[in-house]
């Protein structure tokens with residue numbers, strides 16, 4: 001039996017990835033396809049222990065306190081565990097997997113710790129490590145949900161109702177988030193990701209409008 005398909009929804013914090021991934025998975029399931037939705041980090045699993053230590057600041061309270069290769073490894077083994085225990089056999093048997101974040105999040109959030117002239121080397125390493133050495137599937141398509149900086153700032157402020165202490169080490173660091181945005185746009189442009197522009201005139205477009213574009217991209221990929 002031929003292996004399945006992996007569609008990834010990527011975007012910066014607060015871009016609506018979880019909502020769009022869920023809606024896409026339900027839509028594809030209703031259209032009669034075998035679908036599973038997965039999300040990373042896999043906070044429910046013990047395999048995310050190192051990711052949790054990192055995000056809660058136990059290795060240092062700034063993202064840059066943990067070098068991108070170390071941090072990427074934490075997320076990569078979390079994905080490996082999830083693949084082995086949750087979705088690997090479903091995917092291998094031909095199922096469609098919709099991922100809310102994937103290796104592509106290391107491309108965005110870890111790449112941004114390096115100067116731009118080192119990005120290509122880092123990206124080559126990250127993809128080679130996960131897709132070849134660990135044996136995880138490479139995505140068939142990546143949809144990047146692009147949100148204007150001013151709008152995403154507003155969304156992030158609202159998310160924790162002004163309680164800064166609930167933010168993780170990435171979310172607390174505005175300068176790091178700006179760098180991650182630059183890395184995300186670089187990846188979207190150079191790695192063949194499909195960009196969906198989620199903002200219009202300084203506000204988010206409706207969930208339904210964005211979903212219509214996401215579905216069209218998925219349908220094009222799945223045929």
Ligand SMILES: Cc1cn([C@H]2C[C@H](O)[C@@H](COP(=O)(O)O)O2)c(=O)[nH]c1=O
Pocket residue numbers: 013040041055075076101102103104105106109110168170171
């Ligand atoms: C899945 C994943 C997330 N991240 C980052 C993105 C977020 O800032 C943070 C936590 O993810 P979350 O906001 O989706 O809970 O971890 C990576 O750096 N690499 C990864 O592989």
